[in-house]
Amino acid sequence: MAATYVAGGELEYGRYANPTWTAFEDALGALEGGRCLAFASGLAAVSTIFDLVGNGEKVVAPRHSYNGSIMQLGDLELRERIQPQLVDITDTEAVVAACENASLVWLESPTNPAMEVADVPAITKAAHDAGAYVVVDNTFATPILQQPLEWGVDLVVHSATKYISGHSDVLLGAVVTRDDQLHGVLKGRRDLFGAIPGTFEAWLALRGLRTLPLRVERAQANAQELVRRLRERPDVEEVRYPGFGGMIGMVLPEGGIADLVQHSTELWVYATSLGGVESTLERRRRWKSEPATIPEGLIRLSVGIEDVEDLWEDLSRALDSART
DSSP: OOSBOOTTSSSOBTTTOOHHHHHHHHHHHHHHTSEEEEESSHHHHHHHHHTTSOTTEEEEEESSOOHHHHHHHHHHHHTTSEEEEEEOTTOHHHHHHHTTTEEEEEEESSOTTTOOOOOHHHHHHHHHHTTOEEEEEOTTTHHHHOOGGGGTOSEEEEETTTTTTOSSOOOOEEEEESOHHHHHHHHHHHHHHTOOOOHHHHHHHHHHHTTHHHHHHHHHHHHHHHHHHHTTOTTOOEEEOOSSSSEEEEEOSSHHHHHHHHTTOSSSEEOSOOOSSSOEEEEGGGSTTSOTTSOTTEEEEEOOSSOHHHHHHHHHHHHHHHHO
C-alpha cells in the first residue's frame, strides 16, 4: 500500500509502479498474450489510447459501442481534436473502406449493447494496410473466449470493472499490447496524467482473475439456456446473442414494456453495470446518449452464475407481468 519509496530505488515513486499492479498486469498480460498496463478505470484506459491520435486524424469506430467510448469520441470531435467515423461493424466491406486514411480503428466484438460480431482479422489487415492501429475492446468476451492479439490487433482494452474483476466491487481498466514501443508510450501517458489504479483495486482484480474461467463458463452456460427459452416466447421480438459469452440483448415490443420488466425482477438486479457474479439487466435507451439505432425495447442482460432455473423463473415472471 506504499505511496512513497526510497529515492534512487527500483520503484522511486508511487505513481510510476507498484508490485501489486505488476502482479495483476503480469496475470492479465499472460491471459491476453501480451504486456498489460492497469488504469484507474476502463474509460481512463480508453482516453489514454485516444490521446495517441494526432490532431484532426480519423478514428473509425462501431456506431454501436460502449456508451462511454462513443461519448469520448463525440467530445473529441466537438473540440476538433479528431474526426470519428462511425460504421456498421457487421458490414465488413464498408468498415474496410472506412479504414482509408484512418489513424486508429476501434472495434468491439461483440458490440455493446447490440451484440454484433466483427470480422476482426479482415478488418485488422485492412487497417494495417492503411497504416492505422487497431484496438479491440475485449470486455464482453474476456481472454477466456477470445484473444484479439492473436489476430494481429495492436491493443486490447478492458473495463476490468466487469468480468475481469467479476464481483462488482472494483473500478479498473487495462490495456494489453505486444508492441513494446506502444507499451512504453502508454505507460508514459499513465505516469504523466496520473490515471493509475489503486493498489487495493489491483489486488481485488487479481483475486477476481483466479475465478475468471469458472465464472465465464457458468455465465455462458446460463446465457445459452436462457437464450433458448427466450426464443420460444412470442412476446420477445428478438434475442441477440453472438453464440458465446454471458451477454444477451432481448428486444421487447416497446420501451414501456421493457421498463416494466426491468422494474419487476427480484433476482435480476436493475443496474447499468455488468460482468459480475450477479445477473443484471437494463433498457439501454433510457440513456439519451445511446444511439437511436438501438431499439427502444432492447434490454441488455448480463447473465451471472446463479441457478439458471431461478434466473428463468424471475425473468419469465417479469415478462408475464409486463404483458398483462
